[in-house]
Amino acid sequence: MARVLLRVPTMTEKGSVIEIRALIQHVMETGYRPNAQGELQPRDIIWTFTCRYGGEVVFNATLSPAIAANPFIAFTTIATQSGPVSFTWEGDNGFAQTETRHITVT
Amino acid sequence: MKRIALALFACCSIASADERRSGLLDMRPEAQAMQRDDSMNPGMLWVLDGEALWGRKPTPAAQSCADCHGDAAASMRGVAARYPAFDQASGSAIDLAGRIIQCREAHQAGPPLARESKELLALSSFVAHQSRGLPIAPPEDTGMRAVRALGQRIYNTRMGQLDLSCAQCHDDHAGRRLAGSSIPQAHPTGYPIYRLEWQGVGSLQRRLRGCMVGVRAEPFAYGSSEFIAIEAYLMERARGMALETPAIRP
Amino acid sequence: MTISRRVLLAAPGALLLPAPTRADQQKLAAALRDFTGGQPMREGRVRLDVSPLVENGNAVPISVMVETPMTAADHVRRIGVFNERNPQPIVITAQFGPRSGRAFLATHIRLATSQALVAVAEMNDGSFWSQRVEVIVTLAACIEG
Numbered sequence: 001m002a003r004v005l006l007r008v009p010t011m012t013e014k015g016s017v018i019e020i021r022a023l024i025q026h027v028m029e030t031g032y033r034p035n036a037q038g039e040l041q042p043r044d045i046i047w048t049f050t051c052r053y054g055g056e057v058v059f060n061a062t063l064s065p066a067i068a069a070n071p072f073i074a075f076t077t078i079a080t081q082s083g084p085v086s087f088t089w090e091g092d093n094g095f096a097q098t099e100t101r102h103i104t105v106t
Numbered sequence: 107m108k109r110i111a112l113a114l115f116a117c118c119s120i121a122s123a124d125e126r127r128s129g130l131l132d133m134r135p136e137a138q139a140m141q142r143d144d145s146m147n148p149g150m151l152w153v154l155d156g157e158a159l160w161g162r163k164p165t166p167a168a169q170s171c172a173d174c175h176g177d178a179a180a181s182m183r184g185v186a187a188r189y190p191a192f193d194q195a196s197g198s199a200i201d202l203a204g205r206i207i208q209c210r211e212a213h214q215a216g217p218p219l220a221r222e223s224k225e226l227l228a229l230s231s232f233v234a235h236q237s238r239g240l241p242i243a244p245p246e247d248t249g250m251r252a253v254r255a256l257g258q259r260i261y262n263t264r265m266g267q268l269d270l271s272c273a274q275c276h277d278d279h280a281g282r283r284l285a286g287s288s289i290p291q292a293h294p295t296g297y298p299i300y301r302l303e304w305q306g307v308g309s310l311q312r313r314l315r316g317c318m319v320g321v322r323a324e325p326f327a328y329g330s331s332e333f334i335a336i337e338a339y340l341m342e343r344a345r346g347m348a349l350e351t352p353a354i355r356p
Numbered sequence: 357m358t359i360s361r362r363v364l365l366a367a368p369g370a371l372l373l374p375a376p377t378r379a380d381q382q383k384l385a386a387a388l389r390d391f392t393g394g395q396p397m398r399e400g401r402v403r404l405d406v407s408p409l410v411e412n413g414n415a416v417p418i419s420v421m422v423e424t425p426m427t428a429a430d431h432v433r434r435i436g437v438f439n440e441r442n443p444q445p446i447v448i449t450a451q452f453g454p455r456s457g458r459a460f461l462a463t464h465i466r467l468a469t470s471q472a473l474v475a476v477a478e479m480n481d482g483s484f485w486s487q488r489v490e491v492i493v494t495l496a497a498c499i500e501g
Contacts, residue, residue, distance in 0.1 A: 005156050007145040025151040027305070030466075032443045053455075061450040066442050066466050068415040069305035070148035074462035078455050091446030136407050136417045146417075146464075286494035287411065302412040356412040 001097060002026055005085065008101045012079045017049055020051065020059075021074045024089055024097070030065035046091035053103075054083040079105045111167025128347060129290035129355055134280075141354040149231065149300035149352025152165045152307040159225060164216030171229070174213060178236050186234035186347055187242050190338045192249035199253040200280070203230050203309060207329075221328035227307050231298045234351035241346045242295070250338060253331075257339025260332060266323030272336075275317075287356055294337065294343040296353020305354060310337055313355075364437035376471065384438055384474070387445035391436045391476055392484045401485040404437070404475035413493040422459035422477045422485070425454075432459035434449050434478040441471035467493050 007021040024046070031043025043065065058077045071089075083087040086100040130138060144150050153259040160171045160178055177180040189202040200208070206229050207219050221224040244250065261272045275284070276292035283289070304312075311333045315325040326332040388397070406418040422432045431454050437447040450461050459477065467473075470493045476486040 003151045003158075005145065005150050005154060019460075023148060023151060025148075025155075030198040030443070057451075058455050058457075059450065059452070060446045061448055061461070062461075064444055064446050066439060066444065066447040068464040068466055070151060072146055072148070072462075072464045074419075074460075075450070076456055076460050078457040080455070096467055099254065134407060134409070134411050137411070140415070140417065140464075148415075302414040305414055 002089075002095075004087075004097070004099050005020070006084060006099060006101060009077070009079075010102070011104045011106065013024060014078050014079060014081075014105045017076050018079050018103075019074060019076050020085075021072070022051075022087055023070060024070045025070055026089075026091070026095075028065065028067055028069045028071060032065065043090045044095075046071055046089045046095060048088075048090045050088045051075070051077070052086045053077060054081055054085075073080065081105055126293065126344070126347060127291060128293055128295045128350065128353075130296065130350060132288045132290045133356060134169060137354055137356065141296075141350065141352075147300065147352060147354060149354065151297075152228045152231040152298070152300070153235045153352055155224070156227035156230070156235075159229055160232055164210065164214050167214050168214040171214075176212065178232065182233045182236040184237050184240050184243070186237040186351065187240045188245050190250070190253070190334050190341070191245050192253075194245050197249075198331065199250060199338055201311075201329070201337055202233065202331055203311075203333050204334070206230060206233065216237070216346055222309060223314060227298050227309065230309065231307060231352050234297065234349065237349045238351055239348055241348060242341055242344045244338065244341045244345060253335050254338045254342050256332075256340075257335035257337070260336055261339055266318065266321035268321040271315065271319045292340060292346055294340045295344060295347050296350040296355065299353045299355045300353050305348070307352065310340075358457045369495055371426070376433040377490050380440050380471075381446070383445045384440045384472075387438050388474065388476065391434075391438070391449070393417070393480070395482065395484050397486045398477060398496070399486060399488075402435075402475050402487040404473060404487045404489050406473060406491055407493060408489070410467060410491055415454055415462050415464040415469050416458075416498075417462070419460070419462035420475045420477075424459050424479070426456055426459060428454050429480075431456075431480050432477050434482055435459065435461050436476045436478075437465075438474045439465075439467065439471055442466065442468045447473075467491060469493055 003025040005023040009018050012018055026046050029041055029044040033041050035041045045065055047063050049061045050057055059075045082105045084100050085103055086098055088098045090096045140146050163170045186202055188201045193200040203226055210216050210219050264271045275289050280289050280291045294310050298306050298307050311328050318325040381467050385475050391461040396458045401423045420435050424432055426428055434451055439447055447465050447468045452459055472485055472488055472490050474488045476484055478484055
């Protein structure tokens with residue numbers, strides 16, 4: 001499992017716009033870099049990132065080799081209700097990881 | 107050849123030599139912001155890895171770091187600020203990574219930790235992070251004095267095909283630009299660092315190898331007495347400056 | 357003392373913006389066409405924030421903000437970021453809706469060299485808005501041989 005650093009408010013007011021930040025450990029090998037033998041190293045990237053809030057997709061991004069190693073993504077969403085917020089990264093070589101946090105809306 | 111040397115260090119601001127500044131301040135604001143905000147600092151991923159390893163037994167029979175040292179926030183606070191330190195048992199100086207390697211061998215009997223391995227970098231980052239914001243405070247004992255003197259000698263010795271000493275770049279030309287990058291004062295305030303160039307975390311010794319290869323010199327080996335001596339001298343030079351681990355550097 | 361020619365040559369050259377080739381421009385244009393489906397793009401509403409001068413192209417912070425209330429009647433559906441001179445013209449695309457609260461996206465990207473970046477937003481009315489920014493990437497000192 002890749003190490004993940006998420007910044008998600010745990011408690012917030014209903015209707016407020018919250019910023020979420022997600023950082024995950026991943027090489028994001030571009031597929032354009034030669035190794036020591038001069039052969040191209042195969043591409044190994046995360047190509048999609050999805051945030052679900054109360055089960056509903058509220059943000060989705062498609063990544064490319066131009067995203068820096070250890071991808072960082074920030075976006076906003078409206079705090080609608082208390083519940084789970086999940087984050088899913090999927091990529092080459094079967095990479096798939098989901099993390100869940102809980103938001104309390106008052 | 108003097109003219110070429112001048113051309114190499116041409117242009118741009120000249121920092122006054124008696125003002126110490128962390129390499130943090132030599133970076134552009136975006137890179138500084140990346141270091142200052144943990145939620146954007148990829149070095150924190152290694153710190154978190156180290157935290158997980160701290161609580162894990164390397165083999166079922168062994169004790170974890172936490173079993174002996176407890177809460178790192180208390181037991182490891184300030185430790186990185188006073189390494190390298192003198193190791194009475196071996197009668198020589200030891201760096202922080204070396205101490206962790208030793209703990210794994212002597213107290214955990216676990217698989218050895220290789221220099222620059224992901225595990226060792228994670229543990230070193232986690233331990234050093236417990237000293238973030240604390241002033242660098244090298245130990246005063248006599249054993250370390252000789253080690254630092256050796257480090258200073260190496261620092262002032264010209265080396266490699268370019269025949270340049272560390273001091274020529276980092277004391278005489280700090281603040282000027284060398285090709286694309288500005289020359290920092292070489293304070294070891296942020297190690298292990300997340301270096302953008304590496305796209306990952308590495309030790310001070312890896313950074314020093316880069317400088318040695320840059321002047322076409324044969325780099326010292328990881329964990330060698332020479333590297334530990336340079337490290338000890340750099341820490342003395344930076345005495346009182348705040349630790350930043352995990353720092354971002356270009 | 358001898359200094360490698362490479363080091364010397366890198367110094368003044370690094371700050372010049374090399375002209376993109378026709379192939380680069382065509383690749384970017386094709387990627388933009390894919391994103392917009394050939395619809396016209398207007399300048400405005402989109403703000404692409406990136407430092408005009410970058411010292412290391414391996415992790416360049418960027419953010420995109422679009423002027424819109426993000427209501428059901430007026431919101432951004434998609435944002436795309438494109439570049440001129442990486443091996444691939446596309447950087448990132450993302451989906452938005454009224455639940456986003458703001459049309460905001462930030463990430464860290466790679467820039468192989470000095471080049472143009474273009475951010476494009478698709479609104480719910482089907483219009484496309486964009487901003488183009490030129491970024492200079494200073495070469496990392498070739499001191500690591």
